[in-house]
Amino acid sequence: MSNIIDLSLSELASNIKNKKISSNEATSAYVERSKKSKYLNTYNEETFETALKKANEFDSKPDFNKKLPGVPIAVKDLFCTKNIKTTASSKILNNFIPTYESTVTQNLWNDGSILLGKLNCDEFAMGSSNETSYFGNVISPIDKDLVPGGSSGGSASALAAKLTPATIGTDTGGSIRQPASFTGTVGLKPTYGSCSRYGIVAFASSLDQAGPMTRNVKDSALLLEVMSSFDNKDSTSVDFKRPIYSKDLSKDIKGKKIGIPKEYRVEGMSEEIEKLWEDGKNYLKDCGAEIIDVSLPHTKFALPTYYIVAPAEASSNLARYDGVKYGFRTEGDNLIDMYEKTRSAGFGDEVKRRIMIGTYVLSSGYYDAYYLKAQKVRRLIKNDFNNVFQKVDAILTPSTPSSAFKIGEKSNDPVSMYLNDIFTVPVNLAGLPGISIPAGLDKKGYPLGLQIIGKSFDEQNILNIAYSMEDKINFKFNLKEWWMNE
């Protein structure tokens, strides 16, 4: 049998069900490998001892009816885990130990999974390179000095380095799909309302969604069906009949209409990305799908809209970090002084920048010009998608405008960093599902991804399209384990 760490999530789950591998064997394999991979800086918090204990408990009383029986999994450090430190990679939450569990992680444990640890991310999920984390940069296993993307950078890196069989992230403007694209993995952002936001450290509440990050499309289907649930504790959770995504997964996409939005052919797009997109179209044609040119005219306004809406919501959400109820505190001369000193010392530069943007656009005299304007443009962006989805079943785009960049390459220029999310942000503004799958390598040998965008709650359809394409693409990346000796 092949090495445990080389098995996909679905394969590992079925091997445990067939008693070929014990939970202890699987958990030990990932713990050992994670211990040898400290150089990548993926873990904020390791729960290896507890994980091994739980694995043994599972083996002594196994329940093979669970979907993830005794399967170890590491999760982004943005999900509150009961009695386990949850920091959102921020100094201000460096000592925060939640007394409750997020609904999404609870769903994982209910289906038999075991927590390996909490994974590094950009501070409060604000970033596209994992360089804003209080706990330092995450290194991509793809190459030395390369960012894994962000904000779910620790998740992407741990997944690509095989430190966990699968993981979960959150996506506010591309935080699952962009790092998946950078690391040659699969990342799915579900429709807004599919996965509960309860217990996830809030960034921008009208955009945040949790989703699976996996080695292949089938694993994404399996993990999504475990994560997604209707939850009374999230006021925007949607009550719909959730499909058994992995069971209904099919490669029959004959006759499906796939839109190619001309506005995504952005100025200065590299030939490599053009070719990747072209190849993607051809794979779809080979599968019997029909390619249709479409237009999403307000695409170029999506990023500036996002950089009003997301910081506005963030400035409001992050008002709770005041040094009173939880987290870090710096003493001051009086109450206001204490607030100001605590927040100044507790937040990093990017978080402060976004709180400031958000406060400004919501402040008296500027609200109409910025925030209200952005909400109106958001409507236009959503209408664009509504119109296109009258004609097509899904949309194919590149996931990112380039492959992964070097650490430090964009960190001094916020706007150039923001532009990285140009293809992913519109999907969050419209609340739609999107999946990024690895689709090729650039000339440096770094992974590139393609994104499939679907109608609301049509995850099954985009999973099926991704599943068909995955077969044709047959993506291979020769992972060299260079970091093990560092």
Place this chain on the structure above:
Amino acid sequence: MSIDLKTVKHISKLSRISLDEEKAKKLETDLNSIFKWIEQLNELKTENIEPLSSIAETKLRLRKDEIKSKNIREEILKNSPDENKDFFVVPKVVE
């Protein structure tokens, strides 16, 4: 429209984030470049467009006003940065 240092300091006050002079100047530069880029939204006419505040455009659900969590005082206070475990404690606000 540009954001001057005085405005940066005003926003910092509203945000309850203290800034030293150097950080304030850096933010002045950053915010100006970000807002210059954001200004492109003004190319669009939006007079008659209904603003979109939430993508889940359904009515919020109503529920009975019932207490579901009981005796969680200790849990709520557990992460308080102050050592007093009976109350949240803040610096004196009334003379």
